[in-house]
Amino acid sequence: MTFFNFSLKEKGAVITGAASGFGKQFALELARRQSDIILVDVQEEKLEEVTQLIKKETSQKVIPIICDVSNSVQVEKMAKDVFNELDNVYILFNNAGISPHYGLNIFRTKEAEYDQIMNINLKGEWLIAKYICKKMKKQKFEPISGKVIFTSSITGVKPNSALPIYSISKAGVIAMTKIFAQDLAPKLTVNSISPGYHVTPIYNNDPDLIKNMIKEGGIKTPLNRLGTIEDVIKVLIFLASPLSNFITGHNFIIDGGIAEAGVPARFIQSDI
Amino acid sequence: MEERFLEGKGALITGGASGFGRGFGFAYAKRGADLILVDIDEDKLEKTTEEIKKETGKTVIPIKCDVSKSDEVQSMAKQAFSELDNIFVLNNNAGIGVPYGPDLLRLKEKDWDQIFNINLRGQWLVSKYVAKKMKKQIFEPLSGKIIHTASIAGMIVDNKIPAYSLCKMGVIGMVRLLAQSLAPKITVNAISPGYHATGIYNDSEEAMLMTMKDGHVKTPLNRIGTVKDVVQVSVFLASPLSNFITGSNIPVDGGIIEAGVPAYYIKTDI
Numbered sequence: 364m365t366f367f368n369f370s371l372k373e374k375g376a377v378i379t380g381a382a383s384g385f386g387k388q389f390a391l392e393l394a395r396r397q398s399d400i401i402l403v404d405v406q407e408e409k410l411e412e413v414t415q416l417i418k419k420e421t422s423q424k425v426i427p428i429i430c431d432v433s434n435s436v437q438v439e440k441m442a443k444d445v446f447n448e449l450d451n452v453y454i455l456f457n458n459a460g461i462s463p464h465y466g467l468n469i470f471r472t473k474e475a476e477y478d479q480i481m482n483i484n485l486k487g488e489w490l491i492a493k494y495i496c497k498k499m500k501k502q503k504f505e506p507i508s509g510k511v512i513f514t515s516s517i518t519g520v521k522p523n524s525a526l527p528i529y530s531i532s533k534a535g536v537i538a539m540t541k542i543f544a545q546d547l548a549p550k551l552t553v554n555s556i557s558p559g560y561h562v563t564p565i566y567n568n569d570p571d572l573i574k575n576m577i578k579e580g581g582i583k584t585p586l587n588r589l590g591t592i593e594d595v596i597k598v599l600i601f602l603a604s605p606l607s608n609f610i611t612g613h614n615f616i617i618d619g620g621i622a623e624a625g626v627p628a629r630f631i632q633s634d635i
Numbered sequence: 636m637e638e639r640f641l642e643g644k645g646a647l648i649t650g651g652a653s654g655f656g657r658g659f660g661f662a663y664a665k666r667g668a669d670l671i672l673v674d675i676d677e678d679k680l681e682k683t684t685e686e687i688k689k690e691t692g693k694t695v696i697p698i699k700c701d702v703s704k705s706d707e708v709q710s711m712a713k714q715a716f717s718e719l720d721n722i723f724v725l726n727n728n729a730g731i732g733v734p735y736g737p738d739l740l741r742l743k744e745k746d747w748d749q750i751f752n753i754n755l756r757g758q759w760l761v762s763k764y765v766a767k768k769m770k771k772q773i774f775e776p777l778s779g780k781i782i783h784t785a786s787i788a789g790m791i792v793d794n795k796i797p798a799y800s801l802c803k804m805g806v807i808g809m810v811r812l813l814a815q816s817l818a819p820k821i822t823v824n825a826i827s828p829g830y831h832a833t834g835i836y837n838d839s840e841e842a843m844l845m846t847m848k849d850g851h852v853k854t855p856l857n858r859i860g861t862v863k864d865v866v867q868v869s870v871f872l873a874s875p876l877s878n879f880i881t882g883s884n885i886p887v888d889g890g891i892i893e894a895g896v897p898a899y900y901i902k903t904d905i
Binding site: 367368369541542544545548549552553585586587588590591594595597598600601604605606607608609610611612613615616617618619620622623624625 | 636811812815818819822823855856858860861864865867868870871874875876877878879880881883885886887888889890892893894895
C-alpha cells in the first residue's frame, strides 16, 4: 500500500511500540516513503525482526532501540541516541502501551496494575514527548517543523468499565494531546488517534477474542465489521502527510462509528 | 497524493460555485471524478464549471438549485443521477453566513428562518434525496461517502452568530444520525472549518480578522486558514484512507477549538 504517496526523504521518524501492531506497520509505511526510522520497544527479539524486515524492503536507515518508556532514565538516553543517529525527527508516533486484564472492574483492580498501566500508557507517552519534542520544535522544516501523533483509544472517549484503568490512561492521553498541541504550536501539530476494536497482537491477532468482548459489552459497530491494522495505518498516513497541516489538538476516532454513531461497551444490568 | 482514486466515480458538491465547494470540485476532478456542481449563483457556477472542465478535462455539470426548496432539490437529484452513473462522494456544503453581531434576543425571525432553511434544512434535503440512491450503488467496500460542511461555531457557541452556531450544531448532530441510517454502506462525516477567507466574509481577509479580534480568538498554529487547508481534509474523507471513520466531525481550524481560544465576548473582570 503506497497509496497516498509523498516523500519523507531526509526526514526522520521515531516510533514507540514499534515491534508489533500499528507501530510496526506504520514504520514500514514511513520507510517506504523514504523516512529514516528509529524503532523503540521493550521486546528485543521482535524489534530485531521488524528492523530486518524494513531493511530488507527499503534502503532506509533503521535503528532499533530497546527502551522502557516508563523509565525516565532510559527515555532520556534513548532521546539522546535518537538525535545522534538522525539529523532530525519529523514524525513522532507516541504509541507504546499495554492493555490490562480484561474484566476486572475498578474496585477489583490491584494497585500494582494501576501503576503499571498508568506508568506505561500515560507517563510513558508524556516522557517520550517531553524528551523528544523540544528538539523537534527547533527544526527548520517549513511550514511545520514536525508532527506528533499519540495513540489513544475509544475507551478514552467512552470509558469502558471492563477496562477501567486503561480507559482512564487513554482519556489522559487525549487531554495530554491538547496540552502538547498548545505548547508546541505553531511549529508542531499534535493529534491523537483512537482506534476501536482491531485485530492486532494486543488480542493475539484473534478475531474470536474480540468478538467475545464485543458481544459481552453489547457493542454495536455501524460499519458492521472488525477493524484492521490497515484502517488505522491509513489515518496515520494522512496525519503524517501535509494534508493535515492545519489540524492540531484533535483526536481521530477510527472505530467504524462505535463511539459517535454506534453503541460503545456497556455493562449496566438494569431493566429500567 | 494526487492518485486518481475517484476515476469512474461521480461527486456532487453543493455550494460548488465558490469557496470550499469550488476547491472540492478542482481537487476531486484532478483525482478522476466527474462532477455535479450545485449552486444558486448561476454566473459563478458557469464560470467555475468552465474552469474545472478546462483544467481537468472531466465532465462537469452545473445545476442551479436553491437547497432550501424541496422541489428544486428533488429535481436536482433526479437530474444528477441522469447525468452521471453514480454519485460516490456527496459534499453537502451549501450554506450562508448571517449578519454578524445580534445575539439571540435581537436576532430577527426572518434571519433565523433563512439561515435554518439553507444551512440545516437544506443539507437535510440534499442528503435525503441524494443518499438513498447512493446506498444502492455497488462499489466495494463502501458504496459512497458523504461529507457535510459544519463549522467550529457548531462545536462551541459563538454569541455573535448565534443562529449560524445552532444550525451548525444541528449539522454535527445530523451527521451522526445519517451515519447510523446509512451504515454500513456509506460513511458520513463532517468538516468544521475555522476562519478561512471565503465568500461568507465576502472574501475579505480584513473583515475576517476583525471578527477574530472582536472575539479574542487565538489560533495555536498562528495563521489564518486557506481554502486548501479544508480541501485537503475533504480529499482524505473522500479517499479510502478514511473508510473506517463514520459519524465524526473533524475541525480544520489551526487548533482554535481544541487547543486554542474560540470566540468569546464576555466582559466580566471576575
